[in-house]
Every structure is written in structure tokens, then in C-alpha cells.
Amino acid sequence: MEITRTVETSAPVEKVFAYLTDFENTNEWDPGTVRTTRTAGDGGVGTKYHNVSKFLGRKTELDYTVRTLAEPSRFVIVGENESANTSDTMTFEPTRTGAKVTYTAVFEFKGAAGKVAAVLSPLLALALKRLGDETAKSIEQTLERL
Secondary structure (H helix, E strand, O other): OOEEEEEEEEOOOHHHHHHHHHHHHHHHOOEEEEEEHHHHHHOOOOOOEEEEEEOOOOEEEEEEEEEEOOOEEEEEEEEEEOEEEEEEEEEEEEOOOOOOEEEEEEEEEEEHHHHHHHOOEEEHHHHHHHHHHHHHHHHHHHHOOO
């Protein structure tokens, strides 16, 4: 399953890139995040983060690794746990008045979670749509404060 959202901000692209690619900042802009902590690395490719989130009323934990950090245009981070793999891609473009960010999150459920996800696909799609909308709104509000 995949969700994509685009937001625009008056903040400069370099500042937006630096802020969003420090994944510990999900504590501030991702409404599903309970806590994200860096567990290894300096923020560059290979840096690892541990994320605790709430989704559909359940707490879930994922370990993320930065795969791509191409300043100031592209960031890819992948996460995994026993029931899911995720890939989050952000692209950054300067605009006349600031920056545009496109955020795509891909979720692949595995094992028993994959079987349940297939059955609950319409409900899950609706929940992910709502999460995407809330996240986009939160990112936009947070970036305007930079």
C-alpha cells in the first residue's frame, strides 16, 4: 500500500531538507510517532533510527536505515519489523516562494499481518489515507515555523 502527499512551504529548501532528513524530528511532525531515536550513525547514509508509533490504536516499533541522502533533493529511509517493511521517500524542490516536498510512504505487510492486511485492505487503505492527510497537514504547519 502506498500514500503520497505534497506540501509547499515558504521555508527555503535547504532548511526544509535539513529538518525533514533528521528523522528524530518525526517526534514533531508525524502525528503517528510516539518517539524516534537515532541509534547509530551521523545522519548520513546508513544512519539507523528506532521509531515507536501508534497506528489503528496499536503501538508498533520499526527500525529504520537511511538509504539515500542527496542534498537538497532526495531522501529515502527504509524501516522494518517482524510484520512490515516500509519505504519513505521525500523529494524536495525549490519554488519561487520556498520549497515543495513530496512524501511517499510504501507499506508492505508480511506474515500473518500480510494476510490480515489483504482481508482488511479497504479499511487499511482508509486509515492510511487519513494518516497521510494528517501527516501532510502537520508537516506543512511545522515547516512554516522553521
